[in-house]
Amino acid sequence: MSAVVEDATPIEGATPTESATPTGAERRxxxxxxxxxxxxxVGALLHKELRVELRTLESAPGMSLFAVTVFxxxxxxxxxxxxxxxxxxxILWVTLLLAAVLGINRLFVADAEEGGFDGFLLAPxxxxxxxxxxxxxxxxxxxxxxxxxxxxxxxxxxxxxxGPALPQLPAVLLLGDLGVAVxxxxxxxxxxxxxxxxxLGALLALPLLVPVVIGGARASAPLLAMHSSGAPARxxxxxxxxxxxxxxxxxxxxxxxxxx
Amino acid sequence: xxxxxxxxxxxLGLLAVATTLAVGVALGMIFFYAPLEAEQGFLQKIFYxxxxxxxxxxxxxxxGGVFAIQHLRTRESRWDLRSYVAIHMSLIxxxxxxxTGSIWAKGSWGHWWVWSEPTLVSFLIVFLLYATxxxxxxxxxxxxxxxxxxxxxxITAGAFVPMNFIAVRLSTAYLHPRVLGGTSNLPPxxxxxxxxxxxxxxLLFVTLCRLELSAKRTRGRLRALRRRLAEDDPAIPxxxxxxxxxxxHEVHA
Numbered sequence: 001m002s003a004v005v006e007d008a009t010p011i012e013g014a015t016p017t018e019s020a021t022p023t024g025a026e027r028r029x030x031x032x033x034x035x036x037x038x039x040x041x042v043g044a045l046l047h048k049e050l051r052v053e054l055r056t057l058e059s060a061p062g063m064s065l066f067a068v069t070v071f072x073x074x075x076x077x078x079x080x081x082x083x084x085x086x087x088x089x090x091i092l093w094v095t096l097l098l099a100a101v102l103g104i105n106r107l108f109v110a111d112a113e114e115g116g117f118d119g120f121l122l123a124p125x126x127x128x129x130x131x132x133x134x135x136x137x138x139x140x141x142x143x144x145x146x147x148x149x150x151x152x153x154x155x156x157x158x159x160x161x162x163g164p165a166l167p168q169l170p171a172v173l174l175l176g177d178l179g180v181a182v183x184x185x186x187x188x189x190x191x192x193x194x195x196x197x198x199x200l201g202a203l204l205a206l207p208l209l210v211p212v213v214i215g216g217a218r219a220s221a222p223l224l225a226m227h228s229s230g231a232p233a234r235x236x237x238x239x240x241x242x243x244x245x246x247x248x249x250x251x252x253x254x255x256x257x258x259x260x
Numbered sequence: 261x262x263x264x265x266x267x268x269x270x271x272l273g274l275l276a277v278a279t280t281l282a283v284g285v286a287l288g289m290i291f292f293y294a295p296l297e298a299e300q301g302f303l304q305k306i307f308y309x310x311x312x313x314x315x316x317x318x319x320x321x322x323x324g325g326v327f328a329i330q331h332l333r334t335r336e337s338r339w340d341l342r343s344y345v346a347i348h349m350s351l352i353x354x355x356x357x358x359x360t361g362s363i364w365a366k367g368s369w370g371h372w373w374v375w376s377e378p379t380l381v382s383f384l385i386v387f388l389l390y391a392t393x394x395x396x397x398x399x400x401x402x403x404x405x406x407x408x409x410x411x412x413x414x415i416t417a418g419a420f421v422p423m424n425f426i427a428v429r430l431s432t433a434y435l436h437p438r439v440l441g442g443t444s445n446l447p448p449x450x451x452x453x454x455x456x457x458x459x460x461x462x463l464l465f466v467t468l469c470r471l472e473l474s475a476k477r478t479r480g481r482l483r484a485l486r487r488r489l490a491e492d493d494p495a496i497p498x499x500x501x502x503x504x505x506x507x508x509h510e511v512h513a
Contacts, residue, residue, distance in 0.1 A: 186412075186416060190396065190409055190412060190413060191396075193400070193405070194396065194399035194400050194409075195399045195400075195401075196395070196399045197399075199395075200392065200395060200396055200399060203392040203395065204389075204392050204396065204413070207385055207386075207388045207389035207392075208389060208416070208417075208420055210385050210424065210427070210428075211423060211424055211426075211427035211428075214427045214428065214430075214431045215427060218431060234430065235430075238426070238427055238430060241423075241426075242423060242427070245419065245423055246416075246419070246420075246423075249415065249416055249419050250416065253332075253412045253415050253416060254412075256332050256408050256411070256412050257408070257409065257412055259405075259408065260402070260404075260405055
């Protein structure tokens with residue numbers, strides 16, 4: 001917590017053109033200022049997000065460490081040295097989801113506490129850009145998490161080797177991550193400015209992400225089985241449909257969370 | 261009492277009478293008209309209560325989402341209040357659905373909970389999601405923001421209801437004979453009883469919603485009057501009436 005307070009201030013001062021706060025130049029030039037394009041806004045916001053993460057190292061490393069710890073817990077909780085198939089897919093997805101909740105809970109904390117929302121609202125930019133940038137940031141954290149967690153899972157618990165699953169597993173994970181990123185961003189924004197924010201983030205996100213667990217676990221179970229076979233197409237389609245539907249809905253309603 | 265208020269309470273009275281009649285007729289038909297089912301016997305009659313409760317609760321959740329869209333479009337607090345009441349009442353009907361479903365599962369399959377019944381499992385997930393609606397609402401102080409955030413939640417969750425049912429249904433292998441598979445294969449007497457029960461439960465839902473709405477409106481008016489009194493005479497303290505009403509509905513005099 002203290003790391004945010006210490007590190008976020010110099011960042012805001014150091015990168016005024018990239019952060020959401022309007023610069024002195026923008027304020028002076030008034031209404032004649034040219035609105036930056038959507039892509040440029042998203043790029044700037046994402047850049048700021050990743051720079052904060054690189055300086056504080058708060059989300060992705062914590063999530064990865066958490067995932068590895070949960071694998072150890074599963075080893076003792078299930079009293080098993082190795083898992084495969086359905087069990088392996090379930091442990092992997094539940095662990096990834098719980099780790100994702102940590103990232104979701106942290107996603108808007110700095111903005112809510114340090115006035116990032118106010119700064120963003122003062123800037124003459126499309127508000128949807130914040131959603132896209134935050135979702136992309138969360139997606140990057142999730143990919144970083146999986147870069148650590150999946151090999152750790154293969155090393156610690158998975159009985160069949162990861163090799164045969166490799167061509168398809170990243171695709172399944174990416175489809176799941178997209179869903180987690182859009183719903184996670186929406187839920188994080190919903191919970192960020194409430195009392196009991198950490199509790200609400202998890203309570204809102206987990207039921208909403210049940211279809212992702214169903215789709216992800218069912219799609220990756222055959223990949224992680226002793227005799228690996230391809231991921232069933234209908235589960236990939238379900239994940240894709242989920243990503244599309246909730247991506248559109250979350251993008252559409254996100255604006256309403258940013259009005260004050 | 262204004263004219264609209266009088267008309268409202270009159271129509272609520274009529275609605276209450278109609279609901280009582282419908283529920284009475286439905287119960288009568290369930291116990292005396294509908295034939296006993298060959299396999300499950302008397303136990304199957306809980307179907308006429310469980311399925312309408314589930315359908316009405318799910319429709320209530322979706323309607324709450326539609327009201328929430330109206331609220332975000334018009335910014336009128338009455339739509340938020342309606343959305344709140346619809347979701348609140350659906351949660352209560354949802355508890356009824358889960359309890360009756362559980363009893364039915366125990367009676368026919370011997371377990372209080374079965375994971376192989378996709379409709380029941382989906383319902384539990386939807387219920388768990390909506391159970392966070394009120395904690396979310398009451399964790400936000402500012403009434404205007406509370407209404408807006410609750411609407412965003414209601415819309416997302418409303419869209420989640422069908423999506424979740426698709427995913428859970430796909431994931432379940434059908435192990436058990438399915439009575440819930442639709443009314444098309446029911447004998448006509450059973451289908452008729454089911455339709456009457458559905459109408460009765462839907463009427464009950466609407467009546468209870470209207471009752472809650474009118475209670476909330478009255479409470480809001482009372483609060484406004486108290487405030488006005490307190491403005492006239494500063495010796496009277498403004499006492500906040502304990503209520504679970506959305507704060508957005510408070511009338512600021």
